[in-house]
Amino acid sequence: MSNFFVDTSALAKRYVPEVGTKWVTSWIEPQAGHTILVSTLATVEIITALVRRERGGVISISDRVKLQNDFLLHAQNQYSVINLDEDILNSARSLLMQHQLRTLDALQLASALQVAKILGIQLIFICADTRLLAAAAAEGLLTDNPNAHP
Numbered sequence: 001m002s003n004f005f006v007d008t009s010a011l012a013k014r015y016v017p018e019v020g021t022k023w024v025t026s027w028i029e030p031q032a033g034h035t036i037l038v039s040t041l042a043t044v045e046i047i048t049a050l051v052r053r054e055r056g057g058v059i060s061i062s063d064r065v066k067l068q069n070d071f072l073l074h075a076q077n078q079y080s081v082i083n084l085d086e087d088i089l090n091s092a093r094s095l096l097m098q099h100q101l102r103t104l105d106a107l108q109l110a111s112a113l114q115v116a117k118i119l120g121i122q123l124i125f126i127c128a129d130t131r132l133l134a135a136a137a138a139e140g141l142l143t144d145n146p147n148a149h150p
Contacts, residue, residue: 003035004028005112006079007105007127008045010146011038014074015046015067016053020128020146030078037080037123039111041104046071082111099135109136116141 004027013024027034047068054064075081082088084107091110095101101109109125109132116123125136125143133143 001033001035002027003037003121003123005037005115005123005125005141006042007108007125007129007132008038008042008049009128009132010126011042012046012049013128013146015050015071016059019150020148023149024126024146035080036078037082037112037115038075039108040081040083041107041111042079043072043075043081045104080115082115084111085114088114095135095139099138100131101135105129105132105135108132109139112136112141113139 006028010020010024013021014028026032028036050059050064050067050071053059054061059067088107088110091113092103092106095106095109096103099106108127112123112125115121123141125133125141126146127133127136127143128145128147130145133145137143
């Protein structure tokens with residue numbers, strides 16, 4: 001059993017088919033037995049991604065509503081959601097000074113680092129953004145990119 005911290009760019013692949021979806025599904029489903037950790041940011045970012053696809057005509061309104069409800073149910077029952085706190089915000093500010101990251105990426109990485117530290121566990125940081133993966137690796141996390149698993 002592994003501990004996966006899943007950035008929104010990878011998590012979205014469970015809900016919208018794209019490169020890496022089959023690979024993500026292979027370990028994120030509950031029967032795989034892994035611990036799935038996500039930042040509370042994902043609860044907004046996934047909805048944003050679904051709404052954007054709906055507005056772009058990629059998915060229907062009914063599909064968006066179903067996927068949104070699926071995600072919210074999973075967030076409640078299948079994922080450990082990491083809330084932002086002052087330590088994570090401080091860490092994110094520090095990460096922004098050390099790496100070329102966007103704000104939300106720094107918050108995602110800070111969340112992963114904080115939970116790994118507090119729980120004393122080894123995490124695999126899953127993300128589809130190469131810059132964020134490089135920063136996570138530089139911070140000592142194991143990493144994987146779903147786009148490398150077509």
